[in-house]
Amino acid sequence: MSTSTISLKTFLAAARDALAAPPAKRSLPLTFVVGNESADIDSLCSAVVLAYLRSHIAPQRLHIPLSNLPREDLALRIELGPVLAKADLDASDLITLSELPQQLDPKETQWVLVDHNALTGDLKKYESRVVGCIDHHVDEGTVNTQAMPRVIETCGSCMSLVVDTYADAWRNLAHGEQSAIVTKNISKDLTQLAQVALAPIIIDTINLTADAKVRPKDTSSAKLLESELMDDAEFDAKAYYDDITEAKENLSSLSLRDILRKDYKEWEDGGIKLGISCVVQNFDFLLEKARSGQEALVQEMQSWAQEQKLDIASVMTTSNPGGEFQRHLLVWGLTDASKKAVKRFRDDATSKLKLEEWNSGTLDEEGSRYAWRQLALDSSRKQVAPLLRDAMKWAGANL
Numbered sequence: 001m002s003t004s005t006i007s008l009k010t011f012l013a014a015a016r017d018a019l020a021a022p023p024a025k026r027s028l029p030l031t032f033v034v035g036n037e038s039a040d041i042d043s044l045c046s047a048v049v050l051a052y053l054r055s056h057i058a059p060q061r062l063h064i065p066l067s068n069l070p071r072e073d074l075a076l077r078i079e080l081g082p083v084l085a086k087a088d089l090d091a092s093d094l095i096t097l098s099e100l101p102q103q104l105d106p107k108e109t110q111w112v113l114v115d116h117n118a119l120t121g122d123l124k125k126y127e128s129r130v131v132g133c134i135d136h137h138v139d140e141g142t143v144n145t146q147a148m149p150r151v152i153e154t155c156g157s158c159m160s161l162v163v164d165t166y167a168d169a170w171r172n173l174a175h176g177e178q179s180a181i182v183t184k185n186i187s188k189d190l191t192q193l194a195q196v197a198l199a200p201i202i203i204d205t206i207n208l209t210a211d212a213k214v215r216p217k218d219t220s221s222a223k224l225l226e227s228e229l230m231d232d233a234e235f236d237a238k239a240y241y242d243d244i245t246e247a248k249e250n251l252s253s254l255s256l257r258d259i260l261r262k263d264y265k266e267w268e269d270g271g272i273k274l275g276i277s278c279v280v281q282n283f284d285f286l287l288e289k290a291r292s293g294q295e296a297l298v299q300e301m302q303s304w305a306q307e308q309k310l311d312i313a314s315v316m317t318t319s320n321p322g323g324e325f326q327r328h329l330l331v332w333g334l335t336d337a338s339k340k341a342v343k344r345f346r347d348d349a350t351s352k353l354k355l356e357e358w359n360s361g362t363l364d365e366e367g368s369r370y371a372w373r374q375l376a377l378d379s380s381r382k383q384v385a386p387l388l389r390d391a392m393k394w395a396g397a398n399l
């Protein structure tokens with residue numbers, strides 16, 4: 001690659017080509033920058049930005065940013081829309097696990113990790129080939145102490161650490177050898193790069209206001225990006241933040257199945273399997289989405305439960321109808337043992353979670369399925385799942 005900058009779109013196309021080249025034509029080692037398998041906005045953007053920067057600075061080896069998820073799951077990351085749009089990108093420009101060749105000899109690869117510090121899943125086999133890491137989770141000690149860089153420290157966003165670590169290199173790319181910083185002359189390519197980098201920092205720190213999360217590097221990196229690394233008179237960080245936040249809640253492009261699997265977790269206790277889907281719109285929205293209403297929605301939930309082999313299917317919603325924050329909860333026991341667990345949960349959690357019948361019981365089925373308004377607004381899945389699991393353990397022990 002030449003030292004002159006290119007657009008992210010061109011860069012990603014070059015990375016895709018490098019990956020698709022027949023084995024004999026590969027330029028070895030293939031060097032990847034990969035994010036956490038949670039594949040959130042921080043991971044996805046950090047991988048792209050770091051790969052771009054490392055491909056442009058000495059020794060200018062092409063780095064392939066790898067989104068750590070299958071291609072079909074990328075469609076679920078709806079909040080990426082406004083970020084990709086800022087850089088004239090589409091989701092199809094990103095490289096996912098689905099494009100990773102099956103038979104890659106670990107010896108022919110090198111890996112830089114962002115937003116995690118231990119490879120997971122199918123990528124674990126490349127563990128000995130990790131040459132660098134930038135992460136904001138607890139250090140698990142698997143990345144070699146010789147790795148370069150090896151930056152593992154607490155920060156609101158992993159991207160802040162990427163920006164901070166490469167601040168000088170980035171300034172150099174943006175301003176060349178000029179000693180004085182002339183911010184009004186930065187290429188469109190680099191301006192777009194800086195805007196992509198800014199997204200996770202402001203989103204993960206709620207615009208740098210989440211005091212429990214924000215670290216000095218979040219603040220300094222956001223400031224650096226906005227004040228020295230972009231040249232865009234039109235850029236409005238507040239509008240950008242609002243666009244991403246709105247996109248997060250705009251489920252209109254997703255099917256009900258995708259909505260149920262987008263933010264999904266499962267557990268097994270007492271021989272009972274529970275799956276909880278969190279949804280950023282309420283049951284009214286889901287019913288409308290199901291078009292033919294209640295039966296269609298119940299059927300969709302049932303197919304999801306069958307696909308995941310669930311005994312208890314649960315949906316938790318958050319919404320803001322008329323500006324009022326609300327939580328709704330649906331719990332459905334599909335087998336005999338799990339119905340006992342649901343009954344136990346209902347007895348136990350009704351007061352704890354301040355549960356009230358939702359919409360006159362429209363979605364209920366006596367003895368197995370209940371939809372509630374959950375007036376205990378502080379209780380997210382972190383609090384609700386343990387209550388359900390306790391009921392499952394109890395039911396498993398009292399069959």
Ligand SMILES: *[C@@H]1O[C@H](CO)[C@@H](O)[C@H](O)[C@H]1NC(C)=O
Pocket residue numbers: 036037038115116117118119120137
């Ligand atoms: C990936 O990120 C999630 C969310 O921050 C975290 O809980 C998990 O530990 C990370 N995975 C690894 C392997 O670090």
Ligand SMILES: *[C@@H]1O[C@H](CO)[C@@H](O)[C@H](O)[C@H]1NC(C)=O
Pocket residue numbers: 182185
């Ligand atoms: C701005 O950038 C252009 C193209 O890179 C360059 O030719 C020009 O000299 C720069 N102007 C200033 C004031 O740095």
Ligand SMILES: *[C@@H]1O[C@H](CO)[C@@H](O)[C@H](O)[C@H]1NC(C)=O
Pocket residue numbers: 207237238239241242
């Ligand atoms: C984010 O914070 C900045 C500075 O404090 C403020 O000007 C801006 O309006 C905020 N944006 C949002 C979306 O709250």
Ligand SMILES: *[C@@H]1O[C@H](CO)[C@@H](O)[C@H](O)[C@H]1NC(C)=O
Pocket residue numbers: 246250252253
């Ligand atoms: C939601 O996204 C769709 C495209 O997927 C768009 O047409 C619509 O305007 C968006 N709605 C809102 C409220 O932003």
